[in-house]
Amino acid sequence: MKLGIMINEGPYTHQASDTAYLFAKAAIEKGHKIHRVFFYHDGVYNANRHAEPPQDDRNIVNRWQKLAKDHHVDLVVCVAAALRRGIKDENLQEGFRISGLGQLIETGIQSDRMVTFGD
Amino acid sequence: MTEATGGIEMEEGVGGKVKKFLYVNRKAPYGTIYALESLEVVLIAAAFDQDVSLAFLDDGVYQIVKGQHTKPIDVKNFSPAYRALEGYDIEKLFVEKESMEARGLKEEDFIVPVKVIGTQEMTDLMQSQDVILSF
Amino acid sequence: MLHTVNKSPTERNALESCLKHLKKGCAVLLIEDGVYGALKGTSSTKMVEQALKNHPIYALYPDIEARGMQDRVIDGIKLVDYSGFVDLAVEHPSVQAWL
Numbered sequence: 001m002k003l004g005i006m007i008n009e010g011p012y013t014h015q016a017s018d019t020a021y022l023f024a025k026a027a028i029e030k031g032h033k034i035h036r037v038f039f040y041h042d043g044v045y046n047a048n049r050h051a052e053p054p055q056d057d058r059n060i061v062n063r064w065q066k067l068a069k070d071h072h073v074d075l076v077v078c079v080a081a082a083l084r085r086g087i088k089d090e091n092l093q094e095g096f097r098i099s100g101l102g103q104l105i106e107t108g109i110q111s112d113r114m115v116t117f118g119d
Numbered sequence: 120m121t122e123a124t125g126g127i128e129m130e131e132g133v134g135g136k137v138k139k140f141l142y143v144n145r146k147a148p149y150g151t152i153y154a155l156e157s158l159e160v161v162l163i164a165a166a167f168d169q170d171v172s173l174a175f176l177d178d179g180v181y182q183i184v185k186g187q188h189t190k191p192i193d194v195k196n197f198s199p200a201y202r203a204l205e206g207y208d209i210e211k212l213f214v215e216k217e218s219m220e221a222r223g224l225k226e227e228d229f230i231v232p233v234k235v236i237g238t239q240e241m242t243d244l245m246q247s248q249d250v251i252l253s254f
Numbered sequence: 255m256l257h258t259v260n261k262s263p264t265e266r267n268a269l270e271s272c273l274k275h276l277k278k279g280c281a282v283l284l285i286e287d288g289v290y291g292a293l294k295g296t297s298s299t300k301m302v303e304q305a306l307k308n309h310p311i312y313a314l315y316p317d318i319e320a321r322g323m324q325d326r327v328i329d330g331i332k333l334v335d336y337s338g339f340v341d342l343a344v345e346h347p348s349v350q351a352w353l
Contacts, residue, residue, distance in 0.1 A: 001344050008153075008254060008353070015260075015286045022316075023343075026336035032344070041156055041254070080159060101163040108250035109136050109169065113343050115258075116253055116351040143350065145271070177271055242275045246255060251350040 003027055004111030005037045006104060008118030010045035011060035012053070017046050020117040021063060028071050035111045036074040037064070038104045039096075041118070044082040047075070049093035065095035076103045138249035139170045144179030145253065148198070149189065154182045155197050157254040162200070165207030172248070173204075175233070176215035176241060180222055183214075183229045201231045215241045255279070256346035260286035260353065263298035268352040270298070273305045283334070283342055284313040292318065293326045306330050314339060 005024060009016040024034050039046050051061045068075045075096040077087060082098055092098060108114050142161055148154040164171055175183060182198070189196040204210070212233045219225070219235060226235050236244070245251065257280060261268035269291040272282060282305070284292050291298055292313040305311060306328070315333040318324060327333070334342065343349050 003340075003343070006252065019260075019285055019314075022336045023339055027340045027343075030337060030340055032340065040160075041152060081156060101160055102166070104160060104252075105140075105164050105167045105169065108140060108252065109138055109167070113349055114250045114252070115343055115349045116251075116353070117260075118254065118351065118353040119260075145268075145353070177267060238274050242277050245275060245350060246277050246280075248348060251255075251348055253351045253353050 001032050001112045002035045002110065003032055004035050004107035004114045006107070006114065006116045006118075007037060007039050007043040007046060008041040008116065010042040011051065013042075014119050016117040016119060017043070017060055017064075018058075020115075021060070021067070023115065023117075024067060024073070028067075028073075034071070034073045036076055036103065036107045037068075038107055039075070039077045040081050040101075040104065042081075042085070043118075044077045044085055044087045047077045047082075047087055047093050047096040048091055050091055061093050065093050068095040078104070137169055139247065140164060140172070141245060141248040141251045142171070142173045143245075143251060143253040144173065144175045144182055145177040147178040147181040148187070149192065149194055153254040154179070155195075157252075158197060158200055160252065160254075161204065161209060162207065165204075165209055171209050172211040172213060172244065173209070174213050174215070174241060174244060176218045178218075178222075180214055180218050180224060183212075183231055183233070184224065185228055185230045187230075198230050204231070213241065213244060255281075255348045255350060256342050257282045258349065258351045259284050259288040259291060260351070262287040262290040263301075264290065264296070270301065272352040273301060276305065276309050278308075279346075281310045281312065281342060281346060283339060284311070284317075284331075285339070286314075286317055289313050289317045289321060289323060292328055292331045293323060294328050295326070299328060302328060303330075312338070312342060
C-alpha cells in the first residue's frame with residue numbers, strides 16, 4: 001500500500017518525528033511504500049543539516065536522510081513554512097527537497113493512507 | 120500557480136482523482152501557528168479541485184470569531200481570509216455545536232457563514248472522508 | 255477509521271473529544287503521551303472503559319514501556335508495536351490524528 005506522512009513538529013522537542021520515522025521504517029519493512037514525507041510547521045527543522053545531537057543520541061535528521069536514500073522516500077519540506085523559519089537550500093540536508101504545499105495535497109490524493117504526526 | 124502548488128500540473132499530476140479532504144481545526148489562533156498554516160494549506164488545496172470541507176471543533180471554533188484585532192500583539196490578523204474561501208469554491212465550513220456552546224459562542228459570532236452541526240453529524244462527516252488533515 | 259491520540263488525557267481533551275466522535279468500525283490507537291489514556295485507576299479510566307465496550311482501543315507498547323507504565327494498562331486494551339500501528343493504518347480506510 002502507498003502511505004503518505006505529514007510531520008508537523010521539529011526534532012527532539014516533540015516525539016512526532018521519532019514516531020513517524022519508526023512508523024515509516026516498519027511500513028517499509030512490511031513491504032509498503034512511503035509515497036512521501038511532507039514536513040510542515042516546525043517539522044521543517046527536521047531537514048536542518050546543521051543539527052548536531054550528542055554522540056549518544058539518535059540523529060533524527062540523518063536517519064531520515066538514510067531512510068530516503070535506502071528506500072527512495074521523497075522527503076519534502078514546505079517552502080512557505082521553511083522560509084518563515086530560515087530553512088533554505090544552504091542548510092538543507094541532502095535527501096530533502098523544498099517544495100510547495102501542493103505536494104501535501106498531492107500526497108493525500110496519491111496515497112492510499114495519509115498519516116499525520118504532530119503536537 | 121505552479122510554484123505555490125509545488126510545480127504540480129493539476130491535470131497530469133493527480134490523474135483526475137477527486138478525493139474528499141477534511142481539514143480539522145481544533146486549536147485556537149495566535150497562541151500557536153497551527154490555525155494560520157492550516158488556512159494556508161486550505162487556500163492551496165482550492166487549486167486542486169478536490170472535495171474540501173473544513174471542520175471547526177474544540178478550541179478551533181475560536182479561529183473564526185468576529186472582532187479579532189491583532190495590532191496590539193503585532194501579528195497579522197488572518198481571520199478575514201476565511202471570508203475569501205468562498206471565492207475559491209470552498210464553502211463547506213462546519214462548526215460543532217457542542218464546542219461552540221461550551222465556549223459561549225453563537226452562530227452569529229462567526230466571521231463566515233458556517234453550518235452548525237452536532238457531534239453525531241460531525242462524526243458522520245469525519246467518517247465519510249478520504250483524507251483527514253489535522254494541524 | 256483509525257483515530258490516533260498522542261495527548262495525555264490529564265493535560266488536554268484530545269482523547270475525550272476523540273471518543274465522542276467514534277462510529278461503528280472505528281478504532282483508537284494511543285501513542286506518545288496518549289498512552290497515559292490507557293491506564294487503570296486514573297480520572298479518565300471510566301471514560302476509556304466505556305468506549306472499549308463498543309470500539310477496539312490499542313496502545314503503542316514501545317511508548318508504554320518507555321514511560322514505565324507496563325503494569326498499569328486497562329484490561330482489554332490491545333498492545334501493538336510499530337508494525338501493528340502500520341497494520342491498523344492499512345486495515346482502516348482513513349486515519350485521523352487528534353493533535
